[in-house]
Amino acid sequence: MLLADGKVCITLTTGGAGATNHSYDFGVNAITLACPPNQTAAAAAGQSTVVVNYPAPTVKPTGTPFTCTPASGSAFPVGVTTVTCTAGSGATAVSCSFTVTVTSPTPTAKCDTLCYRSAGYWLLNLDKLPNGTVVIYGVNNNSGISTNKFRSIQSALQGNAFGAPLNARQKFNREYVAAQLNILHYGGPGAPTVFNTMWANLSCYQIDFAPITLATGAVLTRDSMVKELYMHITAAIQSRNDADLAKLTTVLELLNGTNLLGFCN
Structure with missing residues (x-):
């Protein structure tokens, strides 16, 4: 039985008639997941996407598998994209999110001029x-x-x-x-x-x-x-x-x- 406080209760029954139940509580480490801070990247002139490699989230217990979507190393479009990371599964699953903002380069102002005469x-x-x-x-x-x-x-x-x-x-x-x-x-x-x-x-x-x-x-x-x-x-x-x-x-x-x-x- 999974208890609300993060413990597992195991009950053992011994003997036949007049059997005795023995209950044991085992602590279970809850999964924690902390996402990296929001990320920014700048697109070069003429580019509409940028490949962004972002830091992995911090997950405990160490070694707990996690997934992030979109994955690190993906091509992110110009604008703001939300990345969602999840660790664990079922009732113990936890998630967090952060953003990747890709900015487009500021266009160079034209400075073509005419010769204005008086x-x-x-x-x-x-x-x-x-x-x-x-x-x-x-x-x-x-x-x-x-x-x-x-x-x-x-x-x-x-x-x-x-x-x-x-x-x-x-x-x-x-x-x-x-x-x-x-x-x-x-x-x-x-x-x-x-x-x-x-x-x-x-x-x-x-x-x-x-x-x-x-x-x-x-x-x-x-x-x-x-x-x-x-x-x-x-x-x-x-x-x-x-x-x-x-x-x-x-x-x-x-x-x-x-x-x-x-x-x-």
Whole structure:
């Protein structure tokens, strides 16, 4: 008989009539099992699994057989996998578990960049305007205007023909048109060179600015991708949100710079 306290009771009966019962209690060592601590491993670039050899659990009495699933030496996928170990069988079986966490490598941020030239450079080189269309906020219902529209492009880049201080919209158009001309210079938004740069962080251009919170609640930082800047600009133009455009102008100014000789910012 197995007693609850981990002892075995054996009863012996001797003699015939008037037999006597003798009971003996024998101590039984209960099985204990302690799993190793949680394990971590890092997958190499391009790998989805990692072979992990983890420490064996501690089991007593020593020599008691045990099993662990998945077994040590298995290929563990990226993510968290629970390993369950069991020793003993039936009513005396005990188990424990731990986790194996496999992390994927952090992708290297793209830092492909374009040569952004200033609005002043393009104003001095109107004969070098690339072919294509640009959006000038508040002109032509915010639809694209051909760069062949010389006077419209010149007016946007100049901002104010009389040299007076520019208002917020003029400042935005000056920088936004220059940025679009820089993109057209490399083949336009669909060109592979331009497309790759859209996935780069703004910090790749060595610019710094305080986080910008927009009306939508979105926040633009130097760690945001370039494509996010243009997405926010497009959304602000469509909603005619001049306040957001004024904030985004500061980033365009940093991208384009002020050099008149065509040096990259």
